[in-house]
Structure formats: structure tokens, C-alpha cells
Amino acid sequence: MTAVDLFNERVRLLTAPDWQAGESARAQLTAATDRWVSALAEFAQFPPEGVALVAVGGYGRGDLAPGSDLDLLLLHAPGHDVSALADAMWYPIWDSGTRLDHSVRTVAQARRLAATDLRVMLGLLDARTVVGDDSLTLALRSSALSDWRSLARDRLPQLKEASEQRAKQFGDLAHLLEPDLKDSSGGIRDVVVLRAVAASWVADIPHGLLAAPHEHLLNVRDALHRSEGRGASDRLTLQDQPVVAQLMGMADADELSRGVSSAARAVHYAGEVTWNRVDRVIRLARATGSISSKSTARRLEGSRASGRTPLAEGVVVQDGEVVLSRDADPRTDPVLVLRAAAAAAQAALSLAPHAVQRLANESAPMPTPWPLEARDNLVSLLGAGRNALPVWEALDQVNVWGTLIPEWEVLRSAPQRNALHTYTVDRHLVEAAIEASLLARQVRRPDLLIIGALLHDVGKARGGDHTEIGIEIVQQLAPRMGFDEADSAVLVDMVRHHLLLPDVATRRDLDDPQTIAFVADHVADAQTLELLATLTRADSLATGPAAWSDWKGQLIDTLVQRVRANFGGQPAIAEPTFSNEELAWAGDAHDVDVVLEQRDTATRLVISTPDSVGLMSKTAGVLSLQRLAVRAASTRTSGDRVLAVWTVQPAFGDLPPIERVREDLRRALDGSLDVEKALAQRDSEQRKVSAAPPTVQVVSGASERSTVLEVRAHDAPGLLYRVTAAITAQQVDIGQALVSTLGSEVVDVFYLRSATGEPLGENHAKAVQEAVLRALTG
Amino acid sequence: MKLITAIIKPFKLEDVKSGLEAFGLSGLTVSEASGFGRQGGHTEVYRGAEYTVDLIPKVRIEVLVDDDVVDAVVDVIVASAQTGKIGDGKVWVVPVETVVRVRTGERGSQAL
Numbered sequence: 001m002t003a004v005d006l007f008n009e010r011v012r013l014l015t016a017p018d019w020q021a022g023e024s025a026r027a028q029l030t031a032a033t034d035r036w037v038s039a040l041a042e043f044a045q046f047p048p049e050g051v052a053l054v055a056v057g058g059y060g061r062g063d064l065a066p067g068s069d070l071d072l073l074l075l076h077a078p079g080h081d082v083s084a085l086a087d088a089m090w091y092p093i094w095d096s097g098t099r100l101d102h103s104v105r106t107v108a109q110a111r112r113l114a115a116t117d118l119r120v121m122l123g124l125l126d127a128r129t130v131v132g133d134d135s136l137t138l139a140l141r142s143s144a145l146s147d148w149r150s151l152a153r154d155r156l157p158q159l160k161e162a163s164e165q166r167a168k169q170f171g172d173l174a175h176l177l178e179p180d181l182k183d184s185s186g187g188i189r190d191v192v193v194l195r196a197v198a199a200s201w202v203a204d205i206p207h208g209l210l211a212a213p214h215e216h217l218l219n220v221r222d223a224l225h226r227s228e229g230r231g232a233s234d235r236l237t238l239q240d241q242p243v244v245a246q247l248m249g250m251a252d253a254d255e256l257s258r259g260v261s262s263a264a265r266a267v268h269y270a271g272e273v274t275w276n277r278v279d280r281v282i283r284l285a286r287a288t289g290s291i292s293s294k295s296t297a298r299r300l301e302g303s304r305a306s307g308r309t310p311l312a313e314g315v316v317v318q319d320g321e322v323v324l325s326r327d328a329d330p331r332t333d334p335v336l337v338l339r340a341a342a343a344a345a346q347a348a349l350s351l352a353p354h355a356v357q358r359l360a361n362e363s364a365p366m367p368t369p370w371p372l373e374a375r376d377n378l379v380s381l382l383g384a385g386r387n388a389l390p391v392w393e394a395l396d397q398v399n400v401w402g403t404l405i406p407e408w409e410v411l412r413s414a415p416q417r418n419a420l421h422t423y424t425v426d427r428h429l430v431e432a433a434i435e436a437s438l439l440a441r442q443v444r445r446p447d448l449l450i451i452g453a454l455l456h457d458v459g460k461a462r463g464g465d466h467t468e469i470g471i472e473i474v475q476q477l478a479p480r481m482g483f484d485e486a487d488s489a490v491l492v493d494m495v496r497h498h499l500l501l502p503d504v505a506t507r508r509d510l511d512d513p514q515t516i517a518f519v520a521d522h523v524a525d526a527q528t529l530e531l532l533a534t535l536t537r538a539d540s541l542a543t544g545p546a547a548w549s550d551w552k553g554q555l556i557d558t559l560v561q562r563v564r565a566n567f568g569g570q571p572a573i574a575e576p577t578f579s580n581e582e583l584a585w586a587g588d589a590h591d592v593d594v595v596l597e598q599r600d601t602a603t604r605l606v607i608s609t610p611d612s613v614g615l616m617s618k619t620a621g622v623l624s625l626q627r628l629a630v631r632a633a634s635t636r637t638s639g640d641r642v643l644a645v646w647t648v649q650p651a652f653g654d655l656p657p658i659e660r661v662r663e664d665l666r667r668a669l670d671g672s673l674d675v676e677k678a679l680a681q682r683d684s685e686q687r688k689v690s691a692a693p694p695t696v697q698v699v700s701g702a703s704e705r706s707t708v709l710e711v712r713a714h715d716a717p718g719l720l721y722r723v724t725a726a727i728t729a730q731q732v733d734i735g736q737a738l739v740s741t742l743g744s745e746v747v748d749v750f751y752l753r754s755a756t757g758e759p760l761g762e763n764h765a766k767a768v769q770e771a772v773l774r775a776l777t778g
Numbered sequence: 779m780k781l782i783t784a785i786i787k788p789f790k791l792e793d794v795k796s797g798l799e800a801f802g803l804s805g806l807t808v809s810e811a812s813g814f815g816r817q818g819g820h821t822e823v824y825r826g827a828e829y830t831v832d833l834i835p836k837v838r839i840e841v842l843v844d845d846d847v848v849d850a851v852v853d854v855i856v857a858s859a860q861t862g863k864i865g866d867g868k869v870w871v872v873p874v875e876t877v878v879r880v881r882t883g884e885r886g887s888q889a890l
Contacts, residue, residue, distance in 0.1 A: 507789050509861070551810035555788060555835050 003039035007096055010036050014066050019226065021219035021248055030062040033070065034130050037093075041131040044088035050077040051085065052132035054140070057101075060126035063188075063218055067225035067232025069099040071123065075136050078106050107140045114144055118159055121148060122196050145199065152200040153285055156278050163193055163271075173264035175427035177257070177415055181221045182234040186264030186271070188217050194267075194274050203277035209270045213263035220260055223247040236260065238417060254415055261413030261424060269397045272390065273353050280319050312343040313652050321352040330363040337363050337400060338377035345384035345391045346744060353394075360398035369482040372602060373649070376631070378481075379447045379743020382433040382454060383440065383714070385691030392430055401426075407458055407473050414461035422544035425460045431542035432456065432535075437691045440745050441712045442534045444571055447742035448487060449531055451478075452494035453538050459495070470495040493528050494535055501536045505555040510562065519559065520566045527571040533560045573702040573710070573749055576634030576738045578643060582606060586643035592669060594662040596655070602631070603655060605646045609669065611637055616734045617724030618668040619644065621675030624718045625682070626661055627651045633720070633739035651717075676725070679718055694776040698765045699749075706735055706751035707760040709768065713776050715744045723748065726775035730768045731755055779874040779887065780848045784839045785811060786859040786867040791837050797858035801851065803841060811838040815865070836867060842877055842890055 001009075010032040019025060034055075041053055057071035058064055070093065076082045086104050093100045105113070114121040124144040129137040148155065167185035174186050182188045191214045198205045225232035227243040236244065241253035250256050309317045314328030314336050322344035330336045337359040344351045351359075366374060382388050395401065402409035414425040423431060436453035440446035455477065459470025474495050478488035500522060508515045523529045536556055540548035564570070585595075589608035597604040605623075609615060616635060623630060628648040635644040650656070667673035694713035702708040711723055720739060727734060727750065736751040752768065754760055760768065786794060791808065798806060812833040843851050848871055855869055879889035 507792055509787070509789050511863070549810055551812060551835050554812070 001039070003036060003043055003092065006032070006036040006039045014226070019247075021223050023215065025222065026064060026218065027062060029066065030059070030064045033059070033064060037070075037072070038131050040089060040092050043092075044085060046085065046089075046131050049133050050080050050136075051075070051082055052134065052136045053089065053130045054137050055128045055130050056123040056126060058126075060123070060128040061192075062128075065218070065221050065225045065232070067099075067228065069101040071101045072103075072130075073110070073127070074102070074104040075110065075132075075140060076104070076106060077133075077136065078108070107136060107143065110140055111143055111147060115147065115151075118155065118162060121155070122192060125196055125199055148196070149200055152202045153282055156197065156200060156202060156282065159193060159196065160275055160278070163190065171422075172268070172427070174261045174268060174413065175423045177417075177421060177423065178235060178237045179260070179264070180235045181217055181224065181260070184264070186268035188214070188221065188234075190267050190271055191217075194271060197274055197278060202281050203274055205274045206270045209266055213266040216259060216263040217267070220244065220248065220256070238419075253417070257415035257424075258413045261415075265393070265397060265413070269394065272350065272394065276321065276350065276353075280321075283320070310652055311347060312339050313650075315340045315343045317347065317349060318352075320349065321355075322347070322349050323352045323355045324358060330359055332364065334364040334366045335371060335374045335377065337395070337404075338374050338381065341391050341395060342377040342380035342384070342744070345381045345388045348384070348387045350390050351394050356394050356398055359395070360400055360403075363400075363403075366404055368480050370480065372482060372631075375447075375451075375482050376741075376743050379450050379745070380715075382430075382450045383437045383446070383691060383744040385434055385437050388434055388437075389430065396426075405477065407477060410461050411458065416460070420544055420547050423542070425457060428542055429454050429457055432538050435538035435541045436535065437745075439534050439538055439692065440714075441692050441695045443530050444527065444710075444712075444747055445490075445531065445742065446712075446745035446747065448490050448494070449534055449538075450743065450745075451481070451483075452491050452498075452531060453535055453542075455491065456495055456498040456535060456539060467496060467499065490524075490528055490531065493524055494531055497522060497528075497532055498535055498539060501532055501556050501559060502540070502552065505559045506552065510555070510558055516559075516562045516566055519563045523563065525571065526564060526567040526569065529560060529563055529567065530571060533557075569701075570699075573699055573708055574738055575751075576636055576736050578634065578636060578645065582643060582645065583638070586638070586641060589641075592662060592666045594658060594665065596658045602647050603649065605648055605661065607644045607646065607665070609642050609644075609665070611640050611642050612669060613733070614725070614728040615642055615669070616644075616737060617721055617728050618675055619646070619665060620720040620724050621679055621718070622661065622664045622668050622673075623648060624721050625664065625675065625678055626656045628656070628661075629715075629717070629741070630720050630739060631741045633737060635734070635737045637735050675721070679721065694773065696769050696773045696776070698769055703751060703759075705759065706753050707765050707768075709750045709752055709765075709772070711746070711748040711750070711772060711776070713746045715741055715746045719746060719776070720748070722775045723772055724750075726771045727752065727768060730764070730771050732760065732764075732768055733757075779877060779890070780843055780845060781872050781874050782839075782841045782843060782848065782851055782855070782869065783872070784841075784855045784859065784867060784869040785813070785836050786839065786855075787861065787865065788835055788837045790859045790861070790866075791839070793858040794839060794855055797854045798841065798851070801854050803843070803851065805841075807840040809838045809840075811836045815868070834865065842874060844887055844890065 013029055013032050037053065046053065052075045054073040054075050055071065056073050058068055059071045074082055074086050074089065082104060090100060090102050110124060114124050121144065124140060125148065127137055127141050127144070166183055166189070170180045170183040170185065172186060173179040173181070173184035176184060180187060191210060194205045194210065197203060220236070221234060223244045224234070224236055224240055227240055227247055241256055245253045245256040248256060307318060310325070311317050311322060314325050314333060316323055316325045322340060324336070324340065328336060340351060340355065340359065381391065396412070402412065408426065411426040411429065416425055421428065433450050433454040436449045440449060443449045455470070455474055457466060457470065458473050459466040459468065462469050471492055474492050478491045483491060500519065504515060504519055523532060533556065537548070537553070540552065586608040593608045595606045597606060607619065620630065623646065627650060629651050630646060631649055632647040633644060635642060664673060668675050691714060694711065697710045699708040699710050713719065724734065733753045733755065734750050735753050738749045740747050752760055754764065795806070812835050814834055839855070841851060852869055852871065860866055876886055877889040878885050
């Protein structure tokens with residue numbers, strides 16, 4: 001057959017009506033392409049020695065898609081003049097309209113170029129002779145491979161950086177509604193990159209995890225190229241999806257999208273696992289000067305015993321990854337999965353793959369309703385902002401979220417056919433929760449904001465009105481997650497009204513008092529309004545670039561301002577409340593008295609002490625020294641005694657003996673224990689990420705007898721001590737306090753009075769405000 | 779051919795859109811705009827809360843039409859955007875040399 005016949009055969013293959021996506025279709029196309037190129041070579045009188053026509057990249061691998069470029073390298077021995085041969089090869093290919101990526105080099109030239117250009121290097125790893133002198137290709141391949149392996153320590157970090165850059169530019173294949181099959185993160189190019197990592201011998205890749213998803217993505221790309229004809233791009237637009245789904249023999253575009261998403265998630269996760277291994281090997285190799293992976297692996301084993309830093313109960317850091325401690329058991333500790341997730345995200349670390357597997361396979365079912373600690377840790381996880389994402393994704397890979405929240409299952413990778421939306425439903429919700437965590441300081445209940453953001457679209461992907469369905473789901477789900485009746489009602493309202501503010505702000509006349517009254521009638525109170533306003537912003541930011549603008553923000557701000565005025569201002573500040581028994585007990589107690597109470601899953605320390613300067617900061621310091629995290633606290637001064645109820649949680653293990661707490665407190669109050677010094681001597685604080693900067697506000701009009709200071713911040717060990725010590729240092733008395741820790745977010749209210757028992761003057765209040773802010777940020 | 783540009787109050791967009799659809803126009807471009815005319819740059823007092831309004835959010839609509847329907851389309855926009863209060867906006871018309879539909883390459887009235 002002539003070259004023209006063979007070209008036509010290739011075209012017939014590309015347009016065959018009975019085409020079926022799959023490896024054999026790609027093999028046929030590659031073989032037909034080889035036959036055509038070989039015929040061209042024969043016509044060009046291609047010499048048998050000293051020159052080779054080499055397929056590189058996707059063509060070399062046999063992954064040729066209908067619209068792919070032909071990646072060809074004319075490889076020649078030094079001293080051969082091949083310019084006439086190159087012309088004779090390239091022109092017919094150009095003339096046929098086939099896209100060609102061509103080069104002419106010697107082995108040495110190709111190696112030199114590959115040394116500076118990662119893409120060339122990756123292409124050479126797949127070099128394959130089509131026609132000519134195979135010994136040249138072999139020489140090129142083996143020298144490229146040995147270069148790649150010997151320089152891996154420098155090149156792999158570059159490759160990782162390039163991949164991250166690409167991920168930023170092209171986004172996530174799993175979560176975009178119009179992704180790029182090749183270049184998006186989790187796409188075909190990532191598989192090629194991971195194979196190159198494996199070829200470097202630095203770290204192996206989870207082959208079993210990759211094969212099927214890779215095959216699926218290649219099939220979808222083949223179908224996409226066929227549907228588009230020539231000039232094919234790898235971007236799977238909403239417009240293409242129904243046609244491609246049909247070519248793939250799928251029911252509809254949704255099935256296609258879900259398939260692409262789950263393949264991409266698997267590739268993405270394989271990437272995370274692989275790069276993690278690479279990082280560890282390279283880190284260790286830099287320390288020891290060797291990069292042979294076998295010996296490094298042995299050394300990694302050896303280092304296991306050492307270098308374990310506890311992070312939370314049952315959770316430790318090892319080699320820069322979060323793993324389960326030896327005595328941790330998911331079978332008896334159902335909250336462990338959320339505690340580990342929160343601890344990892346808060347420390348900006350990833351969960352080790354084997355820990356993820358164990359948590360998925362062994363975790364006991366979560367009790368209903370969820371214990372407070374579970375809810376808190378979920379808020380903490382999402383409260384970590386952007387750092388929550390890799391942890392969330394790792395656990396999603398093994399369907400932890402669908403197990404904890406069965407209503408989540410149907411949302412996974414669920415596409416949204418809407419031009420405004422960038423992400424699949426589940427990713428949109430996680431993004432909304434993350435955006436909410438960045439806005440956490442704008443509300444008094446960051447926990448409700450974050451969970452409300454996570455659930456606001458939970459009714460999607462089920463057919464019908466997603467708001468109506470979402471309301472029904474959250475009515476059941478919120479109490480199951482352990483939210484009390486009032487908080488559940490707020491969460492339901494957040495779902496019910498999550499579109500109210502943007503709808504009204506952009507479609508109704510804001511100058512009309514009826515518009516304002518309409519919103520005020522629907523929104524329960526100032527707190528719900530505050531939550532909805534912030535949710536609207538988080539939701540829009542998580543939707544896509546077209547969904548939020550200053551323009552829209554201004555309209556919504558105007559609406560919120562006017563409705564708030566209708567409610568009579570900001571949500572009311574809560575005051576600490578105590579039971580009559582507690583008050584009576586405190587009155588009868590003398591000296592320093594501490595009682596331990598267990599209420600449900602919460603541990604409460606009820607403390608009665610004589611009033612003294614800096615009492616609250618000393619108590620906070622003593623609790624921090626005992627590694628007790630303060631979840632909530634209320635204090636009230638009555639006469640010359642102070643009653644305080646502290647809800648605490650041991651950071652690790654069991655509670656310290658109550659006698660020790662009492663003794664330390666006594667010593668702190670009589671001055672024989674220097675709390676500040678003891679805290680400073682304690683080992684370095686845990687690293688915690690802060691999603692949003694702290695705010696300190698003087699709340700005007702909240703109390704006639706005191707100045708009310710509200711502190712909103714990201715939780716950290718010893719935080720309450722620092723805040724209260726800063727207040728005390730300003731010669732200010734803390735009369736009452738209401739401390740709450742909601743997940744990883746702290747909202748504390750202090751009722752302050754001057755030494756003479758008066759509210760603070762304006763300047764004094766300002767000085768206290770600044771001092772507290774310095775203590776939080778400095 | 780003419781280009782009609784209208785600046786209107788945001789909440790009037792739906793009315794204008796349905797008015798234009800009823801008239802038989804199939805496409806328009808909408809963008810977010812802000813600015814002020816005679817109404818702008820003042821201090822508003824709303825139930826005791828005082829705040830300054832600098833630039834007021836508006837919507838900008840652009841429609842390409844044939845010469846013979848210009849006046850009718852302008853009338854539709856004005857009628858559906860009117861509240862009678864200050865700040866209702868403005869409509870203006872400018873001549874257009876030609877129009878090309880990018881997908882097909884059609885030109886002139888064909889491309890509308």
C-alpha cells in the first residue's frame with residue numbers, strides 16, 4: 001500500500017462509526033500511525049543505520065488520541081547530514097493536516113536539552129523507534145534514564161513545583177465542571193509525571209490505584225477528540241459532555257462527569273501519596289547524602305521509634321505526617337477519625353495513607369447524637385481554612401464523609417449544570433465552609449457559620465427544590481450531629497434562607513421599607529441575619545468568579561444594614577448564668593475549693609475562690625499548665641468571692657488528679673507558683689494555623705455597669721491566659737466572663753471594671769483593646 | 779444598526795428583560811456598574827443609622843438592534859425600568875458600523 005492509502009486507512013479509523021473507546025482503539029490508532037509514518041520513511045529512502053525516527057511523549061507510549069500531535073524526533077549519529085531527510089519526512093505530514101511536533105537531534109543534544117527542560121526529559125523516558133536504527137534510540141533511552149535517576153534529588157522537587165503550578169493554572173479535574181482532561185490536577189499529565197517519578201527509583205507509585213482511572217481518562221479524551229474533530233482540545237466543556245457521554249455509551253452527561261471526577265480523585269490521591277514519599281526520601285537523603293531508596297527506606301524504618309510528637313489524644317506527628325499513636329484504637333474511639341483530621345489540618349500537615357486506611361476500615365460507628373467532641377473537631381477541621389482541603393480529600397477517597405453523614409454520599413462528585421458554578425456540589429460545600437472559616441470573625445457563632453456553610457446545599461443532586469429538600473435533611477441531621485434545638489433551628493434557617501439576601505438585594509427595591517420589612521419578617525433575629533450575611537458571601541465566593549463582586553457585596557451590605565437597624569442593632573451579648581445550687585455552694589465554700597463534675601461528655605471544674613487581682617488569668621494559666629484545654633468558662637464575682645465554672649478537656653490522656661489542680665491554683669493565688677514563668681518554661685507551643693486574624697471589640701451599650709470586651713480568635717494553647725493576663729496588666733478587673741470555644745474558634749466576652757469599680761473610660765478601654773490584640777498577635 | 783445602552787436600577791433588570799423578551803429581542807448583555815448622577819454622593823439616614831453613599835450600584839444593559847425598531851425598544855426599556863423616583867437611570871443610542879457573529883462569521887443584520 002502507498003503512504004496515501006495508509007493515511008486514508010488512518011482517517012477511516014478516526015471516523016469509523018463503530019468506534020469503541022478503549023486500549024485496543026488506541027493501539028489500533030498507534031499501529032496505523034506507525035504504518036503510515038513508516039511508508040513515508042520508505043518513500044524518503046530512510047537509511048537503516050545512523051538515523052532513527054523516534055516517537056516520544058504520548059505517541060511513544062501508545063496513548064495517541066485522535067486529536068493528539070505526533071511527537072517525532074529525528075535522532076541521528078554525529079556527522080550525519082539529515083536536513084534533506086527531515087524535509088522529506090515532515091512535509092508530507094504537514095501537508096496531510098496532521099499536527100506535528102518535530103525535532104532533529106543527536107543523542108548528546110537531546111540529553112543536553114533534557115538536562116534543562118523537564119518536559120523534554122519526560123518525553124524521552126517514553127522514546128520508541130518507529131523506523132530506523134534502534135540502537136540509537138536505546139542509547140538515548142538508557143542515557144536519559146540514568147541522567148534522570150542520578151539527578152532525581154534536584155529534578156523531582158522541580159517537577160513537583162511545576163505540577164503544583166499547573167494545578168494552580170488548570171484547577172482540579174475532580175471538582176471543576178469544565179475541566180482540562182490532560183492538564184488539570186488529577187488528569188492525564190499527572191499520571192505521566194507519576195510514572196516518571198517511579199522511573200527515577202526514588203519512590204514507587206501506587207500502580208494498582210492508577211491503572212483503571214488512567215485508562216478511563218484516556219478513553220474520555222479519545223471520545224472528546226472524536227466528538228470535536230480536528231483542532232481538538234482537552235477541555236471537557238459543558239457543551240461537549242452530552243455528546244461525549246453518548247460516544248462512551250453512557251446514560252447521560254452526569255454519569256460522564258461522575259466517572260471523570262472519581263478517576264481524577266484517585267489520580268490526585270495517588271499523587272499526594274507519591275509526592276509525600278518523595279519528600280520524605282529527599283529530606284532524609286539531604287540529611288545523609290545518599291538517595292538510594294532502599295537504604296533510605298531502611299533508615300526511615302529506623303527513625304520510626306524516634307521523632308514522634310503528640311498532636312492530640314491518639315494522634316502523633318511522625319516524619320512530617322500525621323499518624324495514629326500506638327495505643328489509639330478507632331474501634332473503641334469513634335471520634336478518633338475527626339480528632340485526627342482536625343489535628344492534621346490545624347497543624348497544616350497531611351494524614352498518612354495508612355492512618356487514613358485504618359480510620360476508614362476500623363472506625364466504630366459514630367454514636368447518635370454525636371458527642372460534643374466530634375462536632376467540635378469537625379468545626380476545627382474546616383476552621384483550619386485552606387489546610388482543611390487535603391485532609392478532607394484524603395478522607396473522602398475512602399468515603400469517610402459518606403459514612404459519617406450518609407446524606408453526603410449522593411453529593412460526591414455530583415455535577416451542577418450551571419454556568420455560574422465552578423465546582424461539583426460536594427466541593428462547592430467544602431469550599432463554602434472554608435471561605436466561611438476565613439470570615440469566622442464576622443459572627444458570634446463561627447461553629448454555626450461553618451457547619452451551615454457545609455450543609456447549605458445538602459439538598460442538591462436529588463431532584464426537586466434543593467432548598468426544600470435541604471431543610472428536611474438538616475432538620476434530621478443537625479440534632480443527629482448533636483446540635484441542640486435552638487442551634488438546629490438556626491442551621492435549618494440558614495438552609496431555608498441561604499438565597500434570600502442575594503435574591504432580595506439584586507431584585508428588590510432596597511429603598512422601599514416594605515423590602516426591608518419583608519426580610520426582617522423572614523429572618524428570625526439579628527444573629528441569624530449576621531450568619532446569613534456571612535454565609536451569602538462565603539457561598540458566592542465558593543461558587544465561582546462570576547458569583548461575587550464588590551457590586552453585589554455593596555447591595556447586600558446595604559440590605560443587611562437596613563434590616564439590622566430594623567432589629568435594633570447587633571445580636572445581644574450573652575451573660576454568664578449559674579444555677580442556684582452553684583451560687584449557694586460558692587457562698588458556703590472557703591479558701592480555694594474545686595469540684596469536678598462530669599456532665600454528658602463534658603468535664604466541668606466548679607471553682608470558688610476569694611476575689612483577687614488577676615484571678616482569671618492565673619486560673620487559665622494553671623489549667624493550661626495541666627494541659628487542660630478550656631472549652632467554655634463563666635465567672636461571676638459576688639461579694640468578696642468569685643464563682644467560676646470551667647468546661648475543660650484534657651489535651652492528652654486522662655484528667656490530672658483534682659488535688660493537683662487545687663494545689664496549683666492555691667499556690668498560684670498565694671504567689672508561690674509563678675504561672676507565667678512556668679508556662680514560658682514549658683516546651684514550645686504547638687503550631688496552629690489561623691484562618692482569619694483575631695478581632696477585639698469594645699461592645700457599646702451592652703452593660704451599664706461594665707465595659708464589655710469581645711474577643712474573637714483562632715484557638716491556641718494558653719490563649720485565654722494571654723488574653724486575661726493582658727487585661728489584668730492594664731489595671732482592670734474582670735467582673736464576669738463568658739468564654740466559649742467553638743471548634744477551633746474562640747469567642748470570649750469579658751465584663752471589665754476599673755480598680756474603682758466603674759466602667760472604663762474611653763481611652764482606658766482603647767488601651768485594653770490594643771493590649772489584648774497585641775497579646776494575640778505578638 | 780444601533781447600540782442601545784441603558785443604566786438602570788438593579789432590581790429593575792428582571793422587568794426590563796421580560797419586557798425585551800416580550801418584544802421579541804433574543805439577546806442582551808448585562809454588566810454590573812456603579813456611578814452617580816443627580817442622585818449621588820449624599821448622606822442617607824436610615825432609621826437612625828447614618829451612612830454615606832458614594833457610588834450607587836446600577837446595572838448596565840446593552841442591546842444591538844436594527845434601525846427600524848430602535849425607538850420601540852427604547853420605549854420598552856424606559857417603560858419597564860421606570861419607578862418615577864430619582865436614580866432611575868438613563869438610556870442612550872449610538873450608531874454601529876457592523877456586527878459579526880464570531881461562531882459563524884455572519885455580518886450585519888444577519889448577526890443580530
